[in-house]
Amino acid sequence: MGDSQALAQAIRQAALDLGFDDAGLVPAGPTLTHGFYLDWLKDGLGGELTYLTRHAELKADPRRVAPWAQTVLMTARGYRPAAPRPEGNFSSRTARYAWGPDYHLDMRERLDRLGREVERLAGQPVRRRSFVDTAPLMEREWAARAGLGWVGKNGLLIHPRLGSYLFLGGVLLELPLPSAPGSGGFSRSAETPGASQADSRCGTCQACIAACPTGAITAPRRVDARRCIATPTIESKGLPPLELRPHMGDWVFGCDVCQEVCPWNRKAPSRHGPAEDPPELDRWLMLDPASFQQRYRHTPYGRPGAGGMARNAALALGNRLAAGGWDELSAGRGLTALLQALGRAEPVARGAAAWALGRACQARPEGRVAAQGLLAAALARESDPSARQEMEQALAVLKALGATA
Ligand code: B12
Ligand code: SF4
Ligand code: SF4
Incomplete structure (x- = not known):
């Protein structure tokens, strides 16, 4: 041509x-x-x-x-x-x-x-x-x-x-x-x-x-x-x-x-x-790194990775629970998933779960006592400085909530 x-x-x-x-x-x-x-x-x-x-x-x-x-x-x-x-x-x-x-x-x-x-x-x-x-x-x-x-x-x-x-x-x-x-x-x-x-x-x-x-x-x-x-x-x-x-x-x-x-x-x-x-928000929080790699490595979610997606899901769940309008059963399911995420392998996910618990309990005070106990236990075994800081801050939020309850 x-x-x-x-x-x-x-x-x-x-x-x-x-x-x-x-x-x-x-x-x-x-x-x-x-x-x-x-x-x-x-x-x-x-x-x-x-x-x-x-x-x-x-x-x-x-x-x-x-x-x-x-x-x-x-x-x-x-x-x-x-x-x-x-x-x-x-x-x-x-x-x-x-x-x-x-x-x-x-x-x-x-x-x-x-x-x-x-x-x-x-x-x-x-x-x-x-x-x-x-x-x-x-x-x-x-x-x-x-x-x-x-x-x-x-x-x-x-x-x-x-x-x-x-x-x-x-x-x-x-x-x-x-x-x-x-x-x-x-x-x-x-x-x-x-x-x-x-x-x-x-x-x-x-x-x-x-x-x-x-x-x-x-x-x-x-x-x-x-x-x-x-x-x-x-x-x-x-x-x-x-x-x-x-x-x-x-x-x-x-x-x-x-x-x-x-x-x-x-x-x-x-x-x-x-x-x-x-996956639904609580599924991201429970997905272990090996299953994540197998299923999502070649998708856009592979960039933040298993820990990053768990972090994101925790923050989103905290904000959603805080917005209110949840029935008791669903709220229980959400809070349980966040409490379990305190045991994840990635410090960033543990830190996000701690923040999310503090935030969620502002709208769901019934989760406060359990959250306080499990957060204190998680803090006692936590070695990562930034996750520790998140847990301490969340505990302070929960304590303040207790004082006003
Ligand atoms: C870094 C980056 C980001 C950063 C920074 C975002 C940003 N606004 O620059 C983050 C992570 C936040 C991001 C977010 C998103 N991104 Co992005 N990102 C890029 C990347 C890799 C570089 C962009 C960059 O250099 N930004 C710096 C700014 C200053 O420069 P610029 O974007 O080149 O150009 C600016 C100037 O040209 C200026 N400009 C043009 N004309 C004029 C005229 C005047 C008068 C003035 C003052 C300025 C001006 O406007 C542009 C935007 O600010 C590009 C790919 C690439 N190589 O270009 C994709 C890209 C821009 N992203 C893309 C997408 C899809 C997104 C998201 C929609 C993803 C999402 N859904 O979450 C969001 C949208 C955010 C938004 N509103 O811009 C697409 C955009 C497609 C499109 N239709 O434009 C791109 C092109 C990737 C791709 N190949 O398809 N992104
Ligand atoms: S929303 Fe309005 S101002 Fe913004 S990009 Fe679209 S047309 Fe432009
Ligand atoms: S609405 Fe704001 S936060 Fe969302 S993609 Fe656009 S610039 Fe980013």
């Missing part, structure tokens, strides 16, 4: 044929919102995600990652499930992206196939590197520049037809090609993406900013990673700050609130039917 515009269009079409919902190409060059990124880091909003600082300079231009790159091919694949999950006292509330298999593997495979298709269409070997969360690239800006949508006030890339429940990924190509924008681009976005608020279809809407349970969206497109529920439930190894825990509500893995309220997701097409439900 001689004409490079026709080749760029053929590559877009190949991406659609491979199951991507949209794709676009844009010449590689400097990242336009890199200054915003550096300010974000300087203000400490990356928190414990230290790799973001390590990669900061590389993100200034994809050619720092791959000096030979001439074109950025960006793709998007929707993951909105067809139906919501039924909600009960013990059901696990998890981000929709975790409802299917690990997206990194699926996207990676499709992108590798797309790379081979590029070579076939170009009729020559093409040096390339595919990425999905795996390279120091500002994927949202590049997606916007490739005409896949705009960066909304919630910080997410929104496609006017597909909404924001999208995985992004792409391929860097050593092949000079002209822009071939995806179908989500509009007016100036392919030319000056992310340059101003005008490059957005959010208009006067502020729904995501108002709804974020932790106040993590501190300004349009500026998300404080330290407060975003995805960090403490997916990325962190330890326990979130005390002040944040009640605001995390009952999310056990990630959070979708700023997407649930977004009007652009109302009519977004769904990708798959209801997936297998994750």
Whole structure:
């Protein structure tokens, strides 16, 4: 194929044929919102995600990652499930992206196939590197520049037809090609993406900013990673700050609130039917590490691991019990699971269970005496300093409750 515009269009079409919902190409060059990124880091909003600082300079231009790159091919694949999950006292509330298999593997495979298709269409070997969360690239800006949508006030890339429940990924190509924008681009976005608020279809809407349970969206497109529920439930190894825990509500893995309220997701097409439900909250608390590894290693839950998921489930259960409205039988089941979790192998899970007991007993005072006894016994055998601290704090909460009972 001689004409490079026709080749760029053929590559877009190949991406659609491979199951991507949209794709676009844009010449590689400097990242336009890199200054915003550096300010974000300087203000400490990356928190414990230290790799973001390590990669900061590389993100200034994809050619720092791959000096030979001439074109950025960006793709998007929707993951909105067809139906919501039924909600009960013990059901696990998890981000929709975790409802299917690990997206990194699926996207990676499709992108590798797309790379081979590029070579076939170009009729020559093409040096390339595919990425999905795996390279120091500002994927949202590049997606916007490739005409896949705009960066909304919630910080997410929104496609006017597909909404924001999208995985992004792409391929860097050593092949000079002209822009071939995806179908989500509009007016100036392919030319000056992310340059101003005008490059957005959010208009006067502020729904995501108002709804974020932790106040993590501190300004349009500026998300404080330290407060975003995805960090403490997916990325962190330890326990979130005390002040944040009640605001995390009952999310056990990630959070979708700023997407649930977004009007652009109302009519977004769904990708798959209801997936297998994750274990209930008390099951996460009882799942031993070997069974967890066997069942969840290759799912998104593998990232926090058995201890991390038990920690998350304990915090969520504590918050749910504290919200009230439980019948006695269910409350007994919840409190028993938390008491048993004091015996888990991971200190972070023991600490979370202790905090959750203190919190839950504020709404369920009938559990206080048993909780006090078992917490004191757990503290006596505890050797981990942070778990000890959590237990001491929880005991102080329970003692204060007793004094006011
Ligand atoms: C680190 C990270 C996180 C961190 C930090 C979140 C954040 N807001 O940056 C945490 C763990 C909190 C997180 C959470 C989530 N993440 Co995340 N995350 C990433 C990762 C690996 C890097 C992002 C990064 O560098 N952030 C730092 C910010 C400052 O830079 P940036 O995102 O590159 O770009 C910003 C600028 O371009 C700016 N911008 C653009 N134009 C303009 C214009 C103006 C005027 C201004 C001022 C700014 C501006 O807006 C962007 C957002 O702040 C990317 C993958 C990647 N390599 O890009 C996935 C990614 C962004 N995450 C993704 C997802 C799905 C999520 C969650 C929805 C998961 C969940 N359900 O819990 C949440 C959503 C939180 C949110 N509202 O943003 C998807 C987003 C898909 C989409 N539709 O946009 C990505 C692209 C992964 C993927 N390959 O699909 N994530
Ligand atoms: S994912 Fe949840 S916690 Fe994070 S910014 Fe969105 S609403 Fe806030
Ligand atoms: S909820 Fe409103 S402000 Fe937030 S991203 Fe969606 S349209 Fe934009």
